[in-house]
Amino acid sequence: MTASQSVLPMTSATEDKSSYAQYFSVVHHYHQLRFQWIVKNFLKGVTGQRVAEVGAGDGGVIQFLREKNDVFGLDISETGVAYLKQLGINSALVDASSEPLPFDDAQIDIFMMFEVFEHLKNPQHAVEELQRVVKQGGKILLSIPNPRTGHQYLYPSLFRFRAFKEYLANNGFTVNRVVPYGFVPPLWPLVKPLVFTKKRIELEDKPMPAVGKETGKPHFPLTTRLNYASSAPFWTAIKPLRYAWLCVYELTNTDPQGSRKLFDRVASRESHENAAKQ
Numbered sequence: 001m002t003a004s005q006s007v008l009p010m011t012s013a014t015e016d017k018s019s020y021a022q023y024f025s026v027v028h029h030y031h032q033l034r035f036q037w038i039v040k041n042f043l044k045g046v047t048g049q050r051v052a053e054v055g056a057g058d059g060g061v062i063q064f065l066r067e068k069n070d071v072f073g074l075d076i077s078e079t080g081v082a083y084l085k086q087l088g089i090n091s092a093l094v095d096a097s098s099e100p101l102p103f104d105d106a107q108i109d110i111f112m113m114f115e116v117f118e119h120l121k122n123p124q125h126a127v128e129e130l131q132r133v134v135k136q137g138g139k140i141l142l143s144i145p146n147p148r149t150g151h152q153y154l155y156p157s158l159f160r161f162r163a164f165k166e167y168l169a170n171n172g173f174t175v176n177r178v179v180p181y182g183f184v185p186p187l188w189p190l191v192k193p194l195v196f197t198k199k200r201i202e203l204e205d206k207p208m209p210a211v212g213k214e215t216g217k218p219h220f221p222l223t224t225r226l227n228y229a230s231s232a233p234f235w236t237a238i239k240p241l242r243y244a245w246l247c248v249y250e251l252t253n254t255d256p257q258g259s260r261k262l263f264d265r266v267a268s269r270e271s272h273e274n275a276a277k278q
């Protein structure tokens with residue numbers, strides 16, 4: 001066997017884009033309640049900022065910030081970018097796992113990426129890129145789902161809340177807050193089939209009216225409203241983090257070279273010697 005035969009070919013950004021091309025053939029507006037919760041808890045009164053959001057193909061949080069800020073939406077999904085354009089939001093098609101983000105260095109004040117990290121084939125590339133485009137001291141908001149939700153992961157152990165926080169800190173971010181949203185009931189694998197009935201899935205697959213349009217009031221399914229309610233400060237204080245549906249990480253871009261330094265530390269002989277001593 002030759003060396004080239006033994007190496008698995010990497011898929012290209014184009015192939016990965018085609019996997020996500022139709023991701024937003026239906027835009028589920030029931031995520032809007034969570035987006036509004038994010039604005040209320042992390043972005044109140046934000047004005048005059050340059051804001052970028054990756055994975056914003058359903059309108060994202062930027063749709064609520066667009067009036068008073070300079071916002072930009074990115075997504076790997078063609079239907080997502082088409083929807084952003086339809087909303088009149090500046091946007092571009094990008095694979096954040098392998099391509100550069102379309103900004104110069106230190107251009108962005110606030111960078112957001114909700115429920116995207118777990119989709120990335122190469123999270124480290126995305127981290128390097130976001131550190132590059134965000135100003136030093138700039139704000140980053142990320143969220144990842146709890147493994148208890150049964151979400152499929154490319155890298156399962158990275159998405160345990162404590163491990164993810166450590167990963168971010170190792171990359172040189174300052175982790176200011178980790179705020180839980182929503183609730184995964186105990187014994188969720190047993191409860192899930194009772195909640196996600198065929199009827200409910202069919203109902204959810206019907207597009208809901210866009211927020212702010214005159215097409216009617218958006219309808220939020222009961223589970224969405226319960227998840228929203230379970231994120232009120234009272235419940236957040238008494239429910240353990242392990243039962244959160246997802247967590248939002250609020251970070252500061254303290255060291256734009258942080259991920260590069262981490263890579264060099266891992267590559268250094270010293271790090272192997274330290275590991276051997278332990």
Ligand SMILES: C[S@@+](CC[C@H](N)C(=O)[O-])C[C@H]1O[C@@H](n2cnc3c(N)ncnc32)[C@H](O)[C@@H]1O
Nearest residue numbers: 031055057075076077095096097114115116119
């Ligand atoms: C689970 S959805 C989350 C959507 C929304 N941000 C939310 O919180 O509900 C994942 C999003 O990430 C996008 N995405 C997945 N992989 C991506 C990649 N490599 N580069 C950019 N966007 C990606 C998907 O198209 C989709 O918009």
